[in-house]
Amino acid sequence: MDLWLKESQIEDAVMTYRVKQTLIREKTEYQDLAIVDTYSFGRMLVLDGIVQTTVRDEYVYHEMITHIPLFTHPNPKKVLVVGGGDGGAVKEILKHPTVEKVVLCEIDGEVVKQCKKYLPEISFALEDPKCEIFIGDGIKYVHEHRNSFDVVIVDSTDPFGAAEGLFGGSFYKEIYECLTKDGIFVAQTETPFYLPEVVRDVYKDAKAVFPITKLFMAGIPTYPSGFWSFTLGSKRYDPQKVNLSSTADINTKYYTKELHIASFVLPKFIEDLIR
Amino acid sequence: MDLWLKESQIEDAVMTYRVKQTLIREKTEYQDLAIVDTYSFGRMLVLDGIVQTTVRDEYVYHEMITHIPLFTHPNPKKVLVVGGGDGGAVKEILKHPTVEKVVLCEIDGEVVKQCKKYLPEISFALEDPKCEIFIGDGIKYVHEHRNSFDVVIVDSTDPFGAAEGLFGGSFYKEIYECLTKDGIFVAQTETPFYLPEVVRDVYKDAKAVFPITKLFMAGIPTYPSGFWSFTLGSKRYDPQKVNLSSTADINTKYYTKELHIASFVLPKFIEDLIR
Numbered sequence: 001m002d003l004w005l006k007e008s009q010i011e012d013a014v015m016t017y018r019v020k021q022t023l024i025r026e027k028t029e030y031q032d033l034a035i036v037d038t039y040s041f042g043r044m045l046v047l048d049g050i051v052q053t054t055v056r057d058e059y060v061y062h063e064m065i066t067h068i069p070l071f072t073h074p075n076p077k078k079v080l081v082v083g084g085g086d087g088g089a090v091k092e093i094l095k096h097p098t099v100e101k102v103v104l105c106e107i108d109g110e111v112v113k114q115c116k117k118y119l120p121e122i123s124f125a126l127e128d129p130k131c132e133i134f135i136g137d138g139i140k141y142v143h144e145h146r147n148s149f150d151v152v153i154v155d156s157t158d159p160f161g162a163a164e165g166l167f168g169g170s171f172y173k174e175i176y177e178c179l180t181k182d183g184i185f186v187a188q189t190e191t192p193f194y195l196p197e198v199v200r201d202v203y204k205d206a207k208a209v210f211p212i213t214k215l216f217m218a219g220i221p222t223y224p225s226g227f228w229s230f231t232l233g234s235k236r237y238d239p240q241k242v243n244l245s246s247t248a249d250i251n252t253k254y255y256t257k258e259l260h261i262a263s264f265v266l267p268k269f270i271e272d273l274i275r
Numbered sequence: 276m277d278l279w280l281k282e283s284q285i286e287d288a289v290m291t292y293r294v295k296q297t298l299i300r301e302k303t304e305y306q307d308l309a310i311v312d313t314y315s316f317g318r319m320l321v322l323d324g325i326v327q328t329t330v331r332d333e334y335v336y337h338e339m340i341t342h343i344p345l346f347t348h349p350n351p352k353k354v355l356v357v358g359g360g361d362g363g364a365v366k367e368i369l370k371h372p373t374v375e376k377v378v379l380c381e382i383d384g385e386v387v388k389q390c391k392k393y394l395p396e397i398s399f400a401l402e403d404p405k406c407e408i409f410i411g412d413g414i415k416y417v418h419e420h421r422n423s424f425d426v427v428i429v430d431s432t433d434p435f436g437a438a439e440g441l442f443g444g445s446f447y448k449e450i451y452e453c454l455t456k457d458g459i460f461v462a463q464t465e466t467p468f469y470l471p472e473v474v475r476d477v478y479k480d481a482k483a484v485f486p487i488t489k490l491f492m493a494g495i496p497t498y499p500s501g502f503w504s505f506t507l508g509s510k511r512y513d514p515q516k517v518n519l520s521s522t523a524d525i526n527t528k529y530y531t532k533e534l535h536i537a538s539f540v541l542p543k544f545i546e547d548l549i550r
Contacts, residue, residue: 004289012293012314013496014279018286039287057468060542193332193496219494219502219542221288221468226501227494254542265537267335267494267529 005036008049009158010194010224017041017051023118028110030162035118041222043119045086047111047157051222053086058122061188062088063255064218064263065230069151069184070096071247071260072232072239076150077101080178082138082166084155085111087123093153094125095250102131103149105142107162109135139165142178150180154187159198167198169205172233176209182236185210192270193225203274206233214239215274216263218254229270240264280311283324284433285469285499292316292326298393303385305437310393316497318394320361322386322432326497328361333397336463337363338530339493339538340505344426344459345371346522346535347507347514351425352376355453357413357441359430360386362398368428369400370525377406378424380417382437384410414440417453425455429462434473442473444480447508451484457511460485467545468500478549481508489514490549491538493529504545515539 003019017038025034034046041054053061066089070076077100081089085106093102104126106112112133115123125131134141142152152175159167166187175185185206192199199215207213210233220228232239244257266274278294292313300309309321316329328336341364345351352375356364360381368377379401381387387408390398400406409416417427427450434442441462450460460481465473474490482488485508495503507514519532541549 006291010315013316014291014293016281016289016291018288040285041288191496193494217494219468219492219500221466221500221502225494225496227496253544256540256543256546258540259542262537262540265531265533267534268531269528271531 005038005046007051013224015224017044024114026110028108030108033108033110033114035114044222045111045115045119048161050158052157053088053119053122054222055119055121057221058088059253060218060220061223061228062092063252064216065089065153065155065186065188066092067250067252067255068216068230068239068260068263069153069186069232070099071244072234072237072242073150073182073184074237078149079103079151079153080105080142080145080149082142082152082154082156083163084153086115086119087112087126089153089155090128090131091122091125094128094130097248100130103134104131105134105136105138107135107137139171139174142171142174146177147180148178150183152178152183152185154185156188158190167202169208172206172209176235179235184235184237185233187231189215189229189231191223191225191228192273193227196273199229199270200273202231206231210234212238214264215266215270217266217270218263280313280321282326288499290499292319299389301385303383305383308383308385308389310389319497320386320390320394323436325433327432328363328394328397329497330394330396332496333363334528335493335495336498336503337367338527339491340364340428340430340461340463341367342525342527342530343491343505343514343535343538344428344461344507345374346519347509347512347517348425348457348459349512353424354378354426354428355380355417355420355424357417357427357429357431358438359428361390361394362387362401364428364430365403365406366397366400369403369405372523375405378409379406380409380411380413382410382412414446414449417446417449421452422455423453425458427454427458427460429460431463433465442477444483447481447484451510454510459510459512460508462506464490464504464506466498466500466503467548468502471548474504474545475548477506481506485509487513489539490541490545492541492545493538
């Protein structure tokens with residue numbers, strides 16, 4: 001049997017992966033969850049037909065969504081991840097020696113359970129004593145925790161269905177309140193090649209809330225177009241002006257201190273998009 | 276009829292595009308040539324089943340392979356493009372006011388002919404009086420023109436089949452001789468996600484020939500992984516140290532002077548690959 005996964009995010013430009021085996025497929029309370037083993041990227045988590053993370057390229061996304069805010073903040077102790085049930089962001093966050101506590105707030109407990117079982121090299125840090133897992137609504141959690149986190153990372157699915165409320169000005173205002181007085185927020189914000197209006201609107205919404213708002217980019221082969229944006233909002237520290245010379249040396253495969261700065265330099269069409 | 280193009284470069288991770296219409300399909304002396312009209316990227320040139328360029332995203336590749344060397348050189352007058360029969364590189368090169376002559380040396384005359392017919396918004400500059408088209412073997416052309424060009428751009432297909440001889444040390448030595456005393460060479464050199472050994476070998480081969488050899492990256496949605504490398508070899512000018520403050524203002528969609536510098540800052544795994 002020649003089994004292929006056809007990714008369903010972009011209608012007329014469809015990425016397909018040859019599949020060795022489907023390890024789990026189920027309807028959860030929130031979404032269609034699958035973990036499949038592929039020839040090109042190894043095991044991958046697929047939610048509602050869209051690839052979320054793979055064992056081969058997860059490092060790009062998880063390093064960039066975490067190390068940029070955590071090295072921009074001089075002393076991050078408490079970190080909140082909204083979404084991110086695969087545990088990849090937590091794995092990277094716990095490489096920072098200043099971090100005392102990470103809360104993972106994931107709406108779908110099945111994602112955590114199945115990633116622990118089938119993606120241990122991504123999810124292992126979820127067992128760390130510094131990590132607290134809260135299964136529930138991120139919007140509610142953020143609302144109920146004022147002035148509580150140095151960094152908030154929104155590691156969500158795309159802005160349709162379950163994650164829709166995690167994009168937009170009203171949630172960013174709640175995040176602002178959830179952050180400490182010099183806190184930093186980051187979210188994954190799609191690709192400007194296919195969804196320019198999402199990139200533009202998220203940037204505009206974040207900019208209305210945070211005094212410093214910037215976009216940065218990374219090359220992620222299993223996300224549509226391969227060229228992905230992240231939006232960062234900061235109360236005090238500018239991620240491009242931070243002094244990185246004395247930050248901790250951590251083991252990475254994508255992030256470097258030089259790339260930290262360079263990833264904020266945008267192609268002209270993206271600059272124009274968010275002007 | 277639901278018509279899809281399945282790209283054949285990467286065996287188990289296959290990009291597919293929904294096709295409106297096949298405009299031309301023929302076996303040339305060198306390859307299988309097609310130009311198809313797609314829903315997501317408009318008209319695209321496909322050689323031996325691999326997408327070469329599309330009307331929607333051609334600007335990334337063509338701007339980055341040309342403006343980086345042409346702005347690194349202080350006064351580029353004569354430029355050679357090896358391959359590049361679609362004319363996209365010539366279009367960008369002719370935006371530089373210093374350029375007096377561009378030679379396009381393309382082995383397959385059918386590529387030039389069909390791109391003129393079906394991709395006029397990419398190929399129009401091939402009609403410019405400053406552009407001379409030579410249909411023939413790039414290796415032979417380079418060998419026969421010593422000390423002749425300020426910039427040589429290798430805009431080839433992948434290093435298999437017709438373009439195999441355009442990758443590797445013996446060709447780079449010929450290019451070195453074909454360049455003027457302060458000349459610059461650039462080639463498209465695949466993606467480090469899927470073909471790390473090509474990226475590594477090309478870099479090593481170029482480094483053995485040129486005193487300054489550097490890799491830069493760009494996000495190209497229709498190339499495998501979306502994250503593409505280019506290798507630059509230079510006799511004298513360092514592309515990262517050049518003063519860009521007084522260069523000509525040209526109209527671009529991807530390239531900026533800031534990105535010129537930033538695109539040489541590599542992710543850790545690519546740094547490691549070419550160390």
